[in-house]
Amino acid sequence: MSKLPSTNPKVGFVSLGCPKALVDSERILTQLRTEGYQVVATYQDADVVVVNTCGFIDSAKAESLDAIGEAIAENGRVIVTGCMGVEESVIRDVHPNVLAVTGPQQYEQVVNAVHEVVPPRADHNPLVDLVPPQGIKLTPRHYAYLKISEGCNHSCSFCIIPSMRGKLVSRPIGDVLGEAERLVKSGVKELLVISQDTSAYGVDIKYRTGFWNGRPVKSRMTEMCEALSELGVWVRLHYVYPYPHVDELIPLMAEGKILPYLDIPFQHASPKVLKAMKRPAFEDKTLARIKSWREICPELTIRSTFIVGFPGETEDDFQYLLDWLTEAQLDRVGCFKYSAVDGAPANEMAAPVPEEVKEDRWERFMAHQQAISAARLQRKVGQTLEVLIDEVDEDGPIARSMADAPEIDGAVYIDTDEPLKPGEIVTVVITDADEYDLWARLV
Numbered sequence: 394m395s396k397l398p399s400t401n402p403k404v405g406f407v408s409l410g411c412p413k414a415l416v417d418s419e420r421i422l423t424q425l426r427t428e429g430y431q432v433v434a435t436y437q438d439a440d441v442v443v444v445n446t447c448g449f450i451d452s453a454k455a456e457s458l459d460a461i462g463e464a465i466a467e468n469g470r471v472i473v474t475g476c477m478g479v480e481e482s483v484i485r486d487v488h489p490n491v492l493a494v495t496g497p498q499q500y501e502q503v504v505n506a507v508h509e510v511v512p513p514r515a516d517h518n519p520l521v522d523l524v525p526p527q528g529i530k531l532t533p534r535h536y537a538y539l540k541i542s543e544g545c546n547h548s549c550s551f552c553i554i555p556s557m558r559g560k561l562v563s564r565p566i567g568d569v570l571g572e573a574e575r576l577v578k579s580g581v582k583e584l585l586v587i588s589q590d591t592s593a594y595g596v597d598i599k600y601r602t603g604f605w606n607g608r609p610v611k612s613r614m615t616e617m618c619e620a621l622s623e624l625g626v627w628v629r630l631h632y633v634y635p636y637p638h639v640d641e642l643i644p645l646m647a648e649g650k651i652l653p654y655l656d657i658p659f660q661h662a663s664p665k666v667l668k669a670m671k672r673p674a675f676e677d678k679t680l681a682r683i684k685s686w687r688e689i690c691p692e693l694t695i696r697s698t699f700i701v702g703f704p705g706e707t708e709d710d711f712q713y714l715l716d717w718l719t720e721a722q723l724d725r726v727g728c729f730k731y732s733a734v735d736g737a738p739a740n741e742m743a744a745p746v747p748e749e750v751k752e753d754r755w756e757r758f759m760a761h762q763q764a765i766s767a768a769r770l771q772r773k774v775g776q777t778l779e780v781l782i783d784e785v786d787e788d789g790p791i792a793r794s795m796a797d798a799p800e801i802d803g804a805v806y807i808d809t810d811e812p813l814k815p816g817e818i819v820t821v822v823i824t825d826a827d828e829y830d831l832w833a834r835l836v
Contacts, residue, residue, distance in 0.1 A: 402511040403431045405439030405468065407460050410447030412587050412631070414475055416540040417497060418445045421474070424504050428513045436467035440511040441492070443503060446484075448477030450732045461488050470510055474503045533783065535816030536583040536627075536799060537576045541569050541617070542597075545589035563595050566603035566612040570620050582781060582816055583627035585798065586617075592634040615641045622650035627781065629798055631656040635679060640686075647690040652795045655686075659697045662717035663710035666703055680720050694796035696725035701758055702751030703731045705744045711754050715761050724769050725802050726762045730755050763828045770803075770826040777836060780805045782817045792819070794831065803829040811835060 404425055408418040421443065422432055433439050442464040446457035457477045461484065464471045471491050473484055478496040485491065493506035542563040573584055588594065595601070595612035602609045610620050615638065621628045628651040633639060635657055646653040659679070661667050687693055701711065718726070730751040746754075780792035783799065790813045792805040807813070807821055821833035 401429050401431045401514055403433045403438055403440045404507060404511070405433055405436055405442040405464075407442065407444045407464060409445060409457055409460060410449070410453065410476065412538045412585065414445055414447060414497070416538050416587070417475065417500070420500055421445075421503050424500060425507060428504075430507070430511075430513065436464065439468055439470075441470045441472060441507060442468045443472045443474060443507065446473060446475035446477035448475070448480060450729075452732065454480075454483075458484070458487050461491065465490055472503065472506045472510065474499065533815060534580050535781065535783075536585060537581045539569065539573055539576070539584045539586050540564070540588060541586060541591065541594050542588040545593075561590065561593055561597045563598050563612055566595075566601075566610050566617060566620075567605050569617065570605040570610065573621055573624060577624045577626050580816065581626060582818065583629060584621060584624075585629045585631060586621070587631045589632065590634055591630055591632050592636045592639055614638065615645075618642060618645055618651050627652050627795065629654050631798070633657050635659075635682065640682070643686045643689045643693070646693060653690050653693045654696070654795060654798070655693065656696045656798065660700050661703065661706075661710075661714060663706070663713045666706050666710050669705055670700075670703060680717070683721055692795075694724045695721075696727075696798065696802065697723050698727040698729065699758065700729050700731050701754040702746040704746065706731075706746055706754075711757075715758070718758075718762055718765060722765060722769065723762070724766065724796060726766065727801070728755055728758050728762070767826070767828040770828070770831060773823045773831060774826055776823050778805075778821055778823060778833070779818055780807070780821055780833070782807075782813050782815050782819065784815055785813060792821075792833075803831065805831045805833050807833050807835060809835045
């Protein structure tokens with residue numbers, strides 16, 4: 394009788410792009426671990442390497458192609474998946490030796506491709522070799538992304554995500570809440586709710602009522618947030634379009650049920666540019682709504698992203714955006730220079746903005762918003778805040794407040810000799826601030 398391999402097959406994994414892609418990676422890894430594969434941290438230890446790519450803008454595609462090339466050079470056996478996987482010919486033109494290419498959300502195809510390169514052990518028993526019930530996570534133990542839907546129903550002229558990821562498909566509410574509950578039981582202290590369009594959750598299934606722990610819950614953002622608030626952890630909302638029903642969330646934030654934090658991708662403020670972008674825009678009422686949100690929930694943090702240099706954007710449009718920022722007083726803001734994306738309708742628009750003008754507007758935008766962010770952070774000096782410890786280095790604990798999402802917002806640096814651990818929630822007094830970060834001492 395031939396001897397079975399003494400060790401489990403090993404998979405290396407490179408995950409690029411946004412948190413939504415990270416959730417895809419976690420799902421693939423969970424399935425592979427269930428089948429007995431080991432996940433390893435180096436190219437040298439891996440029997441095969443999976444690269445989960447990003448294909449949103451040209452710089453992301455270049456990074457993805459570089460990552461594939463590095464994996465081929467270091468290991469030689471590479472499977473490609475993710476958003477750039479929809480452009481298989483582009484990938485194979487540069488890297489003809491990749492073993493397989495699949496698109497986003499094609500979990501079964503990725504797993505099958507791994508099976509073909511490195512078959513699973515015949516004697517693996519998933520009932521004995523258990524995977525944690527919450528699955529495999531690529532984030533630190535104390536926070537996790539909770540993906541509530543796939544795809545998007547918008548047709549923004551600068552974006553090709555609907556053509557890559559398809560139309561909106563909402564997950565059943567019972568699945569979402571069940572996953573959230575398992576994550577919390579495994580030690581997660583913060584759930585980051587993500588999708589392409591979080592406000593649209595349930596639209597495609599007509600807000601169907603599902604069941605969680607035997608009770609009915611509507612597949613709708615407000616009801617989902619109410620249910621998540623019962624789990625006793627931080628709940629943070631990302632990629633929230635400002636539809637009218639977003640107003641229903643603000644009282645939940647004021648009552649402390651979910652974090653007073655909204656990530657809203659406004660993208661611009663000029664009505665003309667928003668129309669050209671085909672954004673679901675409410676720019677005429679947005680400032681008034683932000684004002685009323687803050688009246689109900691004064692501690693609300695609003696983060697957003699913007700694009701400057703969109704085709705047809707004039708100096709007047711750009712100045713309108715700067716004036717809007719002054720009025721809106723957003724807390725956290727990211728800005729991108731418009732970048733053509735293959736297949737996006739915006740590429741064909743008249744009056745492209747020269748690169749040097751884009752660069753100038755980006756610099757002016759960042760300086761303008763930096764002053765606003767710095768002033769808003771200065772107001773926190775002297776305040777007492779709850780913060781979540783992310784890591785502890787040689788200089789001490791690094792934490793985040795309720796106003797800070799991981800990796801994209803600022804940090805809170807705590808001056809203390811106390812032996813704090815990642816995942817702890819502690820109370821601090823803010824002692825100093827700059828444009829992005831806060832400094833504090835323990836209460």
